[in-house]
Amino acid sequence: MTPDAQKVKITYREAMRQAIRDALIRDPRVFLMGEDVGAYGGCYAVSKGLLEEFGPDRIRDTPLSESAFVGAGIGAAMNGMRPIVEIMTVNFSLLALDQIVNNAATILHMSGGQFNVPLVIRMTTGAGRQLAAQHSHSLEGWYGHIPGIKVLTPATLEDARGMLWTALEDPDPVLIFEHGTLYNMEGEIAADAGAVEISKAAVRRAGTDVSLITYGGTLGKTLQAAEQLAQSGIDAEVVDLRTLRPLDTETILDSVVRTHRAVIIDEGWRSGSISAEISARIMEGAFYELDLPVERICSAEVPIPYARHLEDAALPQASTIVATVTRMTGGHG
């Protein structure tokens, strides 16, 4: 971005909407479908106004059957369309797990390479909005387990604006996880912001003393913690994974090799999580660079509570990150 590039103020929600709108304009094969995406404008209001602009053929409300409309999306993709399927939350995506894992992820393989499934599935993930246990979980790590799909977790305005188009250009199924607390995040991006690459993690804050590795909804908390740590002389590096599958191991290891200490912040539960995978890869790839054991800050292993104070207590917070890093380093870099 050049210094004099025009900047615009935008929210994550608007950035996502612009991305969809842009895709609908650029490629006639693209259409959006899901529960309440049309007349209602999407339950998080991402698709508000799109029905009026693009009409019911391209902005399609579906019956309340995740399995049916994800399956329809797979069929459309196999037949040459570029569908964007919206699932309300990751919790509900479990109803479409069969379509995603058994069909979308495997058809290329099962057809001996004859059929790609160029499908994009967007869904909301994460807690922090008092929506209780059936609308708040972070299951993107589960999807990160599945070969045959890609898993994106845009955590910045640029990624919200730019990941969708790159995902649509991918010949294989791509899942995009939008953390529910991010939709109202507001900031400035370049007016001409567009597609971004989706295979690399990004260092969001350079530092020398510890690598804080995170993604999605906890990126903001982690950056906030890093600023607090800087005040006590600990220079933390913040790595935004951006993509959980395939994991950009290279960027992770490159950071740990420089800082010799790693903390993974993951809103998912600790057991069998993506944080466990990252920790294992650090151990495999940078064992002799480690000066301290890898630590993880994850959600408490409970169904996410409804009550505000309990929900806050269950989730990784900037204060827990600060406390953990301070304890690890003995309070100095």
Add this chain to the structure above:
Amino acid sequence: MADFLMPSLGADMEVGTVLQWLVKPGDAVKRGDIVAVVDTEKATIEVEIFQSGVIQRIVVPEGEKVPVGTLLAVIVTNGEGVVAAPEAKPKPAERAPVVIAPPPPAQPAPPRIAAKPAPEPAAPHRARISPLAMRLAMELKVNLATVKGTGPEGAVTKADVERAAKAPPLPTAAAPVPKPIEEPAPAALPKPAVAPIDHHTAMRKVIAAAMARSKREIPHYYLGTHIDMSKAMAWLQAENLKRPVTERLLYSVLLLKAVALAADEIPEMNGFWIDGAFKPGEAVHVGVAISIRQGGLIAPAIHDVGKKNLSEIMASLRDLVKRVRAGVLRSSEIADATITVTSLGNEGVESVFGVIYPPQVALVGFGKIVERPWASGGMVGARPVIMASLSGDHRASDGHRGALFLNTIERLLQVPEKL
């Protein structure tokens, strides 16, 4: 409380394997007791203890190979309260509980001086060292056994190793130079069983390291002189006639005694070159180079040779040779020599200019006694003659003093009855 550490049994010993503990927690020990048997790359050594007290805790179990300086056992020295030995194996994370308790009142049984092997399963002691610290220590040649950890739960981290690398090495008599550690995991890798040591190969390596270091670091100068041994041999023959066969003396004993007395007179020959300075030996402990049948050699010390009479030196020599052949030496014998004598007379050579065993500063060599024409007082006669040589460390002494030293040996050998 005192720490009993893996001793340095020779300048180039880096690691030792605890073969056997001869004491167990609760046993009383006194200075000089043999408490453990340690296998080095050169030999099996009976290790003596230098504090008197009661063994509180054995830290390194039998079979474990650890670097020099590793804590082997903790001793409650005399005057301290008896510290309760932990019953169970402490978890690695735990510090040993330090409970000062009065001596048990019920059974004031005198603590045994342990002599028998006590197969006490010692607590595993796993040092907390980060992988990075371990790697750095190897790169920076820092002995991890001496590094104090300041990380979580006392873990040694990168910062600790870097700090240790900057600090000057701690000088000790037996280990004058910081040693590169070849074993990256001090006290960290409990070995399930004693790995058999190929002494022959290992010894060649150790000799290679010591001799290469000597020639690299020590500016040797060499002096030689022929010594008329007729008086010494005549006296010895007469003396041996008076003695029962088992107590007869070898002429080597005269040579050793003469060297020791000469070293007493010329103290620059007796001691160590450590950290850029000469440190005189507190007594004259003569290292005797003894070849080992399977190959290699070792130069254990006979202590205080100058103060021993010839019979005592003979007894010590006989004992030493026997134990070298059997491969059982004591730690003090390995570490204490202040000057070394090598004799290749039996092999038939007339002179030997040896390589100094660091950190010592002198080595005296003797060839075989041969009959030679010898001119004295205007007359030529056949005399038994031996070639004495000196390899001196020019940092510690000069040729002038070296010459005086050899002359002193010669002078002493002319009055054998006074030896």
